[in-house]
Amino acid sequence: MARPKLHDDTLRIRLLDRAAELLSAEGPEALSLRRLATAAGTSTTAVYSLFGGKSALLQAVHEEAFRRFGQHLATVEPSGDPDDDLLRLAHAYRASALDDPHMYAVMFGRRVPGFEPEPAAGDATFQPLVDAVRRAVESGMPADDAADPVTVAAALWATAHGVVSLEVGGFLPLAAGDPGLLFEQTVTAVARGWGRQRARAG
16 A cells, blocks of 8 residues: 655645745745745645755745746737737736736746756746747738847847836836736837837838
8 A cells, every 4th residue: 555645746835835925025034944834834844855955945936936927828829810929928927927926026036045046947938929929020020120039029028027027016106007908008019119110121
C-alpha cells in the first residue's frame, strides 16, 4: 500500500500564494520560512519538504506567477484579425494582473536581494505578443517600417504594464474615469500610432 502524501499540491499552492502576498505587501524582508508557514497554517518542515529552502521557494513563486499569467494569454487564440488579437492579448494581461495582483507584483515588482529568477518563464509570456505583432505586420498591420515586431511588441507591453500597474497600485487619478475604458483607449491608441507612422512613411 502506497504511503499517503504528507504535503500535497493544495498546500504547495497555498504556500506560493501566501509567499506572493508577503512579498507584494511587505517586501522581500518579510518573507521568512517560519512566517510563511504560520501564514499558510502549516510547519516549516512542510515548506522545506516541498521546496527545499528559500531560494527554491522564490523560484517556485516566480514560475507560478508566470504560469498563471501564461494561462491568461493562452486564452487568446490567433484569429483572422491580428489587430484584434493584439488588443485581446492586452486585455488578457490586465485580467491576469487583476485576478492575481500579488503574483503580478512578484513578476514585475521589487527584486529579492540575492535572488535572480530564471528568465525563461518571462520570455515565454512575451512571445505570444511578438507572434501576434508579426502576424499583424505580415497582414499589412500598422507598424513603423524601421521597427521590427519585437520593438512594436515591447512598446505595447510597456504601455499595458504602465496603465495596469497604476490601476493595481491604486494610483490612477479619479479624473481618469473608468480604468477599463482608459486601458482600452490607451492600448488602442498606441497600436494605431504605429499605423500612422507607417502611413506617413509611405
